[in-house]
Amino acid sequence: MSVLTSRLDTRGPAYAEARDAMLAKLAELDTEHAKALAGGGERYVERHRSRGGLLARERIELLLDEGSPFLELSPLAAWGSDFHVGASVVTGVGVVSGVECVIVANDPTVRGGSSNPWTLKKSQRAGEVAERNRMPMISLVESGGADLPTQKEIFIPGGGTFRHLTQLSAAGIPTIALVFGNSTAGGAYVPGMSDHVVMVRDRSKVFLGGPPLVKAATGEESDDESLGGARMHAEVSGLADHLAEDERDAIRLGRRIVARLNHTKAGPAPAAQVREPLLPAEELLGIMPPDLKVPVDPREVLARVVDGSEFDEFKPSYGPGLVTGWATLHGYPVGVLANDNGVLFSAEAQKATQFIQLANRSNTPLVFLHNTTGYMVGAEYEQGGIIKHGSMMINAVSNSTVPHLSVLIGASYGAGHYGMCGRAYDPRFLFSWPSARSAVMGPKQLAEVISIVSRASAAKKGQPYDDDQDAAMRELVEHQIEAESLPMFLSGRVYDDGVIDPRDTRTVLGLCLSFASNAPVRGTDRFGVFRM
Incomplete structure (x- = not known):
């Protein structure tokens, strides 16, 4: 047995400086995480609540076993882009009815839960986690489908999301969809390709095209319920396996579905006795x-x-x-x-x-x-x-x-x-x-490499080299690479x-x-x- 000892001087100035710098970075991180937690902002959160809907993280909290951890994945997805931090979806791993499950929850307060390019990347990463670790995947669905202005970046790769759901099922990895609101166009295929589907009476609406699109395409007059309502799908189309009375009932049914999966871990169990590290x-x-x-x-x-x-x-x-x-x-x-x-x-x-x-x-x-x-x-x-x-x-x-x-x-x-x-x-x-x-390398090294190559290229061509311009270029490149790393x-x-x-x-x-x-x-x- 080899026990590690420490030479860290926790009372010295170097430690204090490092600790202060880390705490400052964590404060910045908290600020950015708060943006993800805010979803689409107060206005859209209140509008969603006024319609009787639970927020994405509230749905997850009710789904999880009481007191169990939830490891959220990629909470900063879309940071620095034109889209909301968090990419209009919450993903992570938590325990449901004693089973570790991957959870993907659309955030309906962000553009109706529609999927942008970062939503796609984040959701596909969650699917990879489910596949590689053979964990059931639960989709909490309320999505307007693709974010149409960015369809060119979503349409082709987005098809892989639905393909992957069927592959998970084929591999014996259960897929469950709890549908809480509108699930239109691409959003309709998530329940369509899941093993188990729960819909909420008078709230879930699942259709490839809503009444306006149907009228434009075929001239047919229809309403939400006859076209894609929860009761219709439970009694007529057969898309819904369970008809819930409200959101909490849907979550209850989802927990019962997981409890009946007969899921067992195929890997080793941890040691019965676990000792904490000797150092804090x-x-x-x-x-x-x-x-x-x-x-x-x-x-x-x-x-x-x-x-x-x-x-x-x-x-x-x-x-x-x-x-x-x-x-x-x-x-x-x-x-x-x-x-x-x-x-x-x-x-x-x-x-x-x-x-x-x-x-x-x-x-x-x-x-x-x-x-x-x-x-x-x-x-x-x-x-x-x-x-x-x-x-x-x-x-x-x-x-x-x-x-x-x-x-x-x-x-x-x-x-x-x-x-x-x-x-x-x-x-x-x-x-x-x-x-x-x-x-690819440190900012200073990268700027130096570009400078050396540029200087050599100028010399080869017999051209003068502007040192002031070179210094400005170095500074610009260093700042860019530092920000991007x-x-x-x-x-x-x-x-x-x-x-x-x-x-x-x-x-x-x-x-x-x-x-x-x-x-x-x-x-x-x-x-x-x-x-x-």
Whole structure:
């Protein structure tokens, strides 16, 4: 047993500065989260309430088991775009009738719950979570269909949403639709392609085209109820399996449907006895310095996250820029790969490759803590095989089949982001701390590269080079890349599953390990060719 100790000086000025900087970032994050919670704004919230409707998060709260957690996903989707923060939909994972379920709830206070391009990305990500972790998917539907002004970005890829619902069903993953209001056009296909459907009397309206469209298309006069009302679908069309008296009754019926699924987890259960870390999570606020160039020992993070602060390190003297080892987290065994804010050399890449193979042999999930500037460059390292060694690590990550959980705690630049299982490498879940940064490279380095290339191009053409213009260009590029590498920017594009408070890291990872255990946890020995 190896118990981690701490060298963090929690009374020193560096810690205080880091803590204050993190708290400031968390305050900014709270402000942006509040925008998502506000939905379409007070006017539209009150209008929805006046019609007797519950808000999206109120529906979710009633659906969940009392006192159980709800891990909301991508709450900042659409941040920085022309659309409301949150993308007019709430997604996440919670416990319903004792079963961990993925929940997708349209927010009818935002343009009638219509789907914009970010709604699509966020909803499709929720579907991926349901599929990869084999969790039932519950859709709380009230949607006007596609946001028509952006139809060119929605129509073609949006069809994949309905296709995916049928694929979940074919894979034996239950899909449930609780329809609370209008579900028009594309919104009608969610109940149409779900395994179980509940509609609310006098409130649910499901049709491909409403009365005005039908009249325009065919000349037929019709009303909402005969065209797509809940009672009609329950008694005539057969689209509704259950007819609820009101929204709360629909939620009750949804909970009963889940209770009758006979769902069991296919993965391992956690240990019966779980010990908290020996060091307080509160201290995670002061670990990451404002200047990400300052090295940080990732063991300081692990000591405040893993069970009992116990960590059995693998190859501690080899490739020291990457910490690897074994721990348990909320009773689940995990392998950990964590950077110390340095570059990855050949030794680190080879160490990671072997470690990932070992984790697959023992069917052990992997946790990646990102804080790296990428793989080392330069003639010496190119000649030493950094490309093939980095490729080995990326090969191992790409083909590993145990669950991967990634947390960006600091820098995550270049191919180092790939090797540490960034979004493109399909981690089961990926979260960021407010201190994180991710881009093709750091802002200063990127601006310097552009400057060098531009200067060389001018010299080759025999043209003078304007140093003042070069300085202005550098400043502009640095500001742009800095803004585009911030966690809120990346989260807005659904490149992570959310920006989290560092103090919640243990809880979030523990929930994700539990979610992942709904599916079998199996490793593999099938990897691509490792170029030696």
